[in-house]
Amino acid sequence: MTTxxxxxxxxxxxxxxxxxxxxxxKDVEIISKGRFHQENMFAEIHDVIxxxxxxxxxxxxxxxxxxxxxxHQLLKVFLSEDSESExxxxxxxxxSIQHPQENILQNYADCDILKISKICKSVDRERxxxxxxxxxxxxxxxxxxxxxxPDFDVLPLIRKHFKDRYxxxxxxxxxxxxxxxxxxxxxxxxxxxxxxxxxxxxxxQKFHDEEKNYQTLWQxxxxxxxxxxxxxxxxxxQHVPKRYWKYLTEKS
Numbered sequence: 667m668t669t670x671x672x673x674x675x676x677x678x679x680x681x682x683x684x685x686x687x688x689x690x691x692k693d694v695e696i697i698s699k700g701r702f703h704q705e706n707m708f709a710e711i712h713d714v715i716x717x718x719x720x721x722x723x724x725x726x727x728x729x730x731x732x733x734x735x736x737x738h739q740l741l742k743v744f745l746s747e748d749s750e751s752e753x754x755x756x757x758x759x760x761x762s763i764q765h766p767q768e769n770i771l772q773n774y775a776d777c778d779i780l781k782i783s784k785i786c787k788s789v790d791r792e793r794x795x796x797x798x799x800x801x802x803x804x805x806x807x808x809x810x811x812x813x814x815x816p817d818f819d820v821l822p823l824i825r826k827h828f829k830d831r832y833x834x835x836x837x838x839x840x841x842x843x844x845x846x847x848x849x850x851x852x853x854x855x856x857x858x859x860x861x862x863x864x865x866x867x868x869x870x871q872k873f874h875d876e877e878k879n880y881q882t883l884w885q886x887x888x889x890x891x892x893x894x895x896x897x898x899x900x901x902x903x904q905h906v907p908k909r910y911w912k913y914l915t916e917k918s
Contacts (some may be wrong), residue, residue, distance in 0.1 A: 667693050669869040674698040679752060680721035682714040683759050695830040696752040724759070730835050731762040732904045736771050743782055745819040751785075754778040797827050802837060810833040811835040813864070821843060821857075840864055 668691045672678035689712075728737050733780040740758060743751050743753065758779040774780045802810035810832075814821070821841050825848055832850070840847035846859045902905045 667695065667709045668712055668725040669701055669702075669709045670694065670696045670712045671702050671851050672696065673716055674700050675716060676741060677718060678714060679755065680724040682752075683756055684717075684724050685714060686719040686756065687763075693755075696756060698752075699778065701749075701807070716838070728759065728762060731766045732758075732769065732771055736762075736769075739771060739782060739786050743858040745822065746785045746789050746889070747819055748785055754781055754903050758782060781869060789818050789820065789823070792816050792818050793823045796820055796824050798865045800824075801826075808836065811837055812837070812839045813842055814839060815842045821846070825855060844871060 670682045670691075672682045678698075679696065684737055685691075686694055686696070691712075699826065725737060728740070734738075740755050743755055748754075756769065758774075761773075761776070761779075770776075770777060771782065774783060777838055794817070796814060799900075800812045800814060804811045805811050817840070821839065821844075828837065829850060833852075836851055837846055838849045842864065844856060845863050848860050
C-alpha cells in the first residue's frame with residue numbers, strides 16, 4: 667500500500683492523482699495531512715507537493731472526458747469533506763481515463779459513481795439553503811457581515827451568487843466551522859483566512875446602531891404577524907429546518 671499525503675487543497679488532490687498515474691501506483695490511497703494518522707506501519711508514504719502544472723493537466727484531461735460539469739461534480743464531492751472523497755474522486759478519474767468516450771458519471775451501477783451522485787445532491791441542497799437563509803448584519807464600519815456553519819464546505823459554491831446579487835455594498839461571509847470567509851469590497855471578492863477564530867461576543871458588540879434597531883423591529887413584526895391559530899410547526903420545520911434557525915433574525 668502506498669499512501670499519498672497532500673495539503674488538503676483541490677489542486678493538491680489533483681496533483682496526487684497525477685502522481686498516481688506518473689509513478690504507476692496500483693495499491694494506493696490519497697489522504698490530506700489534516701486527516702492522516704499512520705495506522706499501517708508497512709505503508710509506503712509519499713508526500714505530494716502541490717504543483718499547478720500537474721493539476722492543470724489533470725483538469726484538461728477531465729474536461730475532454732467528462733466536461734466542465736463533470737469537474738464541477740468532483741469539486742462538490744471534494745467540498746463535501748466526506749471521508750471517502752479522495753477515494754471516489756480517484757476512482758472516477760481512473761474510469762474516465764479508461765473509458766474516455768463514455769460519460770462515466772452516469773454509470774450508476776458503479777458504487778463509487780452512485781455515491782458521487784448522492785453527495786452532489788446533498789451538497790446542492792446545502793448550497794441552496796445557504797443562499798436562502800444567510801442573514802447579513804450591518805457593522806460599525808458599514809460592512810454587512812454574515813456568519814454560516816454549513817454541513818459542507820459550500821462557501822466556494824455560493825461565491826458567485828452573492829457577488830452578483832450584492833454588488834453595491836461591502837459584505838463578508840464567514841464560515842464558523844472552517845474558520846475562513848469571503849470578503850467583497852465593491853471591486854474584488856476574495857477568500858480570507860484569519861489567524862484566530864471569530865469571537866462572537868466581540869462581534870456582536872460591533873453592530874451598527876441601525877442594525878440593532880432593525881433587528882428589534884423585524885422581531886416585533888414577525889411576532890405581530892404570526893397567527894397562532896394557523897401555526898403549523900411541522901410544516902414550518904419542513905421548509906425551514908431547525909439547524910438553520912440560528913441564521914434568522916426572527917428566531918433570535
